[in-house]
Amino acid sequence: MALIAPSRRLRRTPFSDGVEAAGVKAYTVYNHMLLPTMFRSVEEDYRHLKEAVQVWDVACERQVELRGPDAGRLMQMLTPRDLRGMLPGQCYYVPIVDETGGMLNDPVAVKLTEDRWWISIADSDLLHWVKGIVYGFRLDVLVDEPDVSPLAVQGPKAEDLMAAVFGDAVRKIRFFRFGVFQFEGRDLVVARSGYSKQGGFEIYVEGGDIGMPLWNALMEAGQSMDVHAGCPNLIERIEGGLLSYGNDMTRDNTPHECGLGRFCNTATAIGCVGRDALLRVAKEGPVRQICALDIGGERVPGCDRLWPVMAGARQVGNVSSAAWSPDHDTNVAIGMVRMTHWDAGTELLVRCPDGDRPAVVRDGFWA
Amino acid sequence: MALIAPSRRLRRTPFSDGVEAAGVKAYTVYNHMLLPTMFRSVEEDYRHLKEAVQVWDVACERQVELRGPDAGRLMQMLTPRDLRGMLPGQCYYVPIVDETGGMLNDPVAVKLTEDRWWISIADSDLLHWVKGIVYGFRLDVLVDEPDVSPLAVQGPKAEDLMAAVFGDAVRKIRFFRFGVFQFEGRDLVVARSGYSKQGGFEIYVEGGDIGMPLWNALMEAGQSMDVHAGCPNLIERIEGGLLSYGNDMTRDNTPHECGLGRFCNTATAIGCVGRDALLRVAKEGPVRQICALDIGGERVPGCDRLWPVMAGARQVGNVSSAAWSPDHDTNVAIGMVRMTHWDAGTELLVRCPDGDRPAVVRDGFWA
Numbered sequence: 001m002a003l004i005a006p007s008r009r010l011r012r013t014p015f016s017d018g019v020e021a022a023g024v025k026a027y028t029v030y031n032h033m034l035l036p037t038m039f040r041s042v043e044e045d046y047r048h049l050k051e052a053v054q055v056w057d058v059a060c061e062r063q064v065e066l067r068g069p070d071a072g073r074l075m076q077m078l079t080p081r082d083l084r085g086m087l088p089g090q091c092y093y094v095p096i097v098d099e100t101g102g103m104l105n106d107p108v109a110v111k112l113t114e115d116r117w118w119i120s121i122a123d124s125d126l127l128h129w130v131k132g133i134v135y136g137f138r139l140d141v142l143v144d145e146p147d148v149s150p151l152a153v154q155g156p157k158a159e160d161l162m163a164a165v166f167g168d169a170v171r172k173i174r175f176f177r178f179g180v181f182q183f184e185g186r187d188l189v190v191a192r193s194g195y196s197k198q199g200g201f202e203i204y205v206e207g208g209d210i211g212m213p214l215w216n217a218l219m220e221a222g223q224s225m226d227v228h229a230g231c232p233n234l235i236e237r238i239e240g241g242l243l244s245y246g247n248d249m250t251r252d253n254t255p256h257e258c259g260l261g262r263f264c265n266t267a268t269a270i271g272c273v274g275r276d277a278l279l280r281v282a283k284e285g286p287v288r289q290i291c292a293l294d295i296g297g298e299r300v301p302g303c304d305r306l307w308p309v310m311a312g313a314r315q316v317g318n319v320s321s322a323a324w325s326p327d328h329d330t331n332v333a334i335g336m337v338r339m340t341h342w343d344a345g346t347e348l349l350v351r352c353p354d355g356d357r358p359a360v361v362r363d364g365f366w367a
Numbered sequence: 368m369a370l371i372a373p374s375r376r377l378r379r380t381p382f383s384d385g386v387e388a389a390g391v392k393a394y395t396v397y398n399h400m401l402l403p404t405m406f407r408s409v410e411e412d413y414r415h416l417k418e419a420v421q422v423w424d425v426a427c428e429r430q431v432e433l434r435g436p437d438a439g440r441l442m443q444m445l446t447p448r449d450l451r452g453m454l455p456g457q458c459y460y461v462p463i464v465d466e467t468g469g470m471l472n473d474p475v476a477v478k479l480t481e482d483r484w485w486i487s488i489a490d491s492d493l494l495h496w497v498k499g500i501v502y503g504f505r506l507d508v509l510v511d512e513p514d515v516s517p518l519a520v521q522g523p524k525a526e527d528l529m530a531a532v533f534g535d536a537v538r539k540i541r542f543f544r545f546g547v548f549q550f551e552g553r554d555l556v557v558a559r560s561g562y563s564k565q566g567g568f569e570i571y572v573e574g575g576d577i578g579m580p581l582w583n584a585l586m587e588a589g590q591s592m593d594v595h596a597g598c599p600n601l602i603e604r605i606e607g608g609l610l611s612y613g614n615d616m617t618r619d620n621t622p623h624e625c626g627l628g629r630f631c632n633t634a635t636a637i638g639c640v641g642r643d644a645l646l647r648v649a650k651e652g653p654v655r656q657i658c659a660l661d662i663g664g665e666r667v668p669g670c671d672r673l674w675p676v677m678a679g680a681r682q683v684g685n686v687s688s689a690a691w692s693p694d695h696d697t698n699v700a701i702g703m704v705r706m707t708h709w710d711a712g713t714e715l716l717v718r719c720p721d722g723d724r725p726a727v728v729r730d731g732f733w734a
Binding site: 001002003004005006007008009010012024025026027028029032037038098099104123124125126127128129130131132133135136137244245246247273302303304305306320321 | 368369370371372373374375376377379391392393394395396399404405465466471490491492493494495496497498499500502503504611612613614640669670671672673687688
């Protein structure tokens with residue numbers, strides 16, 4: 001494996017000093033920012049995430065802030081999810097599509113007030129698309145990337161740790177809701193959300209200067225809970241079916257192909273830029289779709305490119321993420337498979353770099 | 368230094384197999400793609416680049432293709448450079464600005480025909496901005512990222528190597544012009560350009576399948592010229608004043624602050640989205656500007672964040688790129704300095720991670 005070359009362009013975060021002190025071993029780059037991928041080993045981090053509590057530097061989930069009278073209208077232009085029933089205090093997972101219905105991002109939209117939103121983005125410069133739309137339609141809305149850096153607290157002991165720092169009221173936050181809590185006199189948005197299935201919170205740290213004080217407070221308060229620096233875990237996220245934009249889906253895919261049809265209300269999402277293109281797909285369904293796959297054999301190598309999925313000599317899909325799962329004693333994988341072969345139980349071959357392996361389509365993810 | 372974690376999201380290129388076989392030691396990520404940063408050492412690569420010839424995998428310079436009757440109009444909307452005199456066969460370095468005059472990218476625009484352009488982009492998803500503008504203005508133009516991956520041949524022996532593979536006609540290509548040359552029966556755009564001051568070419572490899580055959584042909588033909596795999600070199604690009612988007616400039620900066628005023632014809636660039644915002648700056652000039660700086664003392668550490676530039680207790684700028692230059696026996700740096708302190712010869716302090724160092728503003732770059 002090669003090193004990552006530091007430069008200002010791969011932006012540090014308000015928590016980078018803590019991440020380095022905790023002994024980060026590998027990074028990826030996400031929204032032009034450093035995102036840790038491993039502290040002890042991917043498997044040790046995985047075990048610990050499922051048993052204790054971790055603090056994650058996910059500052060790379062940059063925010064696109066929409067502010068002004070047209071903010072709500074703009075937000076609806078971006079997504080086929082119907083936002084009419086959404087209230088301030090709620091977070092929605094929203095597919096963002098272009099005019100052809102292709103996925104541009106799969107962020108969480110945070111509705112702060114009627115005229116102020118944060119879009120907590122996956123890895124693409126969604127800001128550019130939003131600014132282009134705003135300019136083209138002359139909307140009355142400010143669009144910018146504010147100084148807001150999410151810090152996630154994930155794992156079975158996450159609630160206890162959060163309560164120790166923010167008070168017991170955090171326990172009352174419901175899933176994909178947020179409240180405003182104080183830290184060092186500063187109001188912070190705290191949501192029950194995060195990129196794992198172990199439960200937890202995301203703190204939208206507004207103002208980079210309190211990044212390390214908050215990091216340190218969490219580490220201090222969590223000593224008895226075996227808190228450790230962590231990061232989104234490859235194995236755990238595949239088990240949980242948490243998709244990764246750029247890995248499991250790209251602009252080539254519709255939300256329906258990504259299994260995100262349940263987040264689309266294309267008929268009623270009036271104003272959505274991709275609505276015309278998606279109405280037909282919404283009615284007829286996609287011809288290929290994200291699936292969970294068990295891949296046989298020993299531990300798979302790292303999946304750094306699409307692996308063809310074969311039915312005999314015919315390619316019927318690709319695997320985009322894969323890892324050995326200690327808990328399920330198999331290689332867990334996410335792929336996209338054509339409808340002719342996507343039924344649960346279908347036996348296929350995956351063309352891995354070290355040879356073909358048997359694989360079986362599952363009827364759902366592992367966790 | 369930490370490792371880079373492989374994943375499909377950090378896209379491989381058509382040349383990645385060659386890069387790995389050549390022993391790449393470090394990568395950065397650029398347009399969601401792997402970009403090598405070091406093969407032997409940054410200083411060995413630098414010496415070799417200045418003396419021989421290197422083949423660079425710069426596939427990460429992704430293309431935004433504009434095709435259709437409104438392509439030319441769209442291209443002019445994107446930049447304050449006046450494109451009226453540009454002919455097919457020419458390449459222009461073009462600042463790309465948003466409606467406030469902030470830099471979104473600093474690509475090379477390649478005019479293939481009157482209604483077909485490639486924009487060879489720096490590190491930001493310019494495609495999103497362009498698509499937003501096209502959608503908002505209902506322009507008749509297709510916008511997409513084609514399967515085109517630039518491969519650069521750079522160094523004093525670049526012309527000889529290119530002639531050995533493409534024939535002597537490549538010697539006639541003028542600077543920032545291109546011709547169409549055949550390789551294995553395929554037509555390829557070959558431009559005299561590249562991200563070094565050592566001279567050379569960029570081959571726009573259309574079709575990933577011929578990436579490795581071309582890489583191998585260049586390596587084979589260049590054996591007697593001491594050809595080696597290389598990459599944009601930090602030291603050499605600072606010496607030459609080649610700016611790096613995301614390092615030396617961001618959306619916060621106007622082209623004028625970046626010293627790119629000579630590429631702006633704001634008065635006559637009718638249709639440019641940022642024209643209103645830039646007209647005033649173009650008249651009055653910026654209040655801070657990119658400068659070359661000599662930084663004193665021993666070899667500087669890696670510059671992975673902005674280093675404050677001080678005049679006494681007052682901050683008057685930042686350094687964004689810095690490296691020890693063996694040829695100039697000093698630390699060469701790029702920074703942005705306020706007009707009160709940007710005159711050549713001004714003595715300042717740079718707040719490096721290992722302490723304050725004396726620095727002097729130069730009247731230009733080194734090479």
